[in-house]
Amino acid sequence: MQVSFPSEKVTNPLEALRKAGYAPFRDPKTGSESFVLKLTSGFYPRFHLYIKQESGKIIFDLHIDQKKPSYSGTRMHAGEYDGSKVEEELRRITGWISHVSK
Numbered sequence: 001m002q003v004s005f006p007s008e009k010v011t012n013p014l015e016a017l018r019k020a021g022y023a024p025f026r027d028p029k030t031g032s033e034s035f036v037l038k039l040t041s042g043f044y045p046r047f048h049l050y051i052k053q054e055s056g057k058i059i060f061d062l063h064i065d066q067k068k069p070s071y072s073g074t075r076m077h078a079g080e081y082d083g084s085k086v087e088e089e090l091r092r093i094t095g096w097i098s099h100v101s102k
Contacts, residue, residue, distance in 0.1 A: 001086045003094065004057045009101060013051055013058060016100040020093055022049060036065075037089075044068055047089055048079075062090055 010016075022035040025048075037047040050061040064085060066078040080086060 001063065001082045001090060002059055002061045003090050004059045005097065007053065007056050007058055010058045010097055011101045013060075013097065016093070016096040017049070019100060020096040022047075039064075047086075049093075060090065060093060062086055062093070 017035050020037070022037045025034050025036045026032070027034070032050075035049040035051070037049075039045045039047065044065055044067045046065050048063055048065045052059050052061070064080040066080065
């Protein structure tokens with residue numbers, strides 16, 4: 001699920017995410033950078049967030065990784081890309097963005 005903000009309204013997205021409890025994550029296989037928030041003491045389940053900037057907007061793309069990929073050689077995993085948990089977490093992140101950007 002995605003939410004976007006005008007770039008000028010998000011003064012420091014990294015600070016907002018840190019305050020919300022997210023940690024930077026670099027995929028060891030692809031090198032792609034994102035952010036994760038663990039929901040238990042294990043690595044899964046976790047909220048997984050990508051940020052991209054385009055056309056004067058900052059886009060937050062969030063989903064829940066339920067477990068690691070089931071089959072070797074694949075990157076697919078059990079994930080939730082919408083629903084009440086994802087919506088609620090995006091609202092929480094939006095609150096931190098508003099707080100940090102004051």
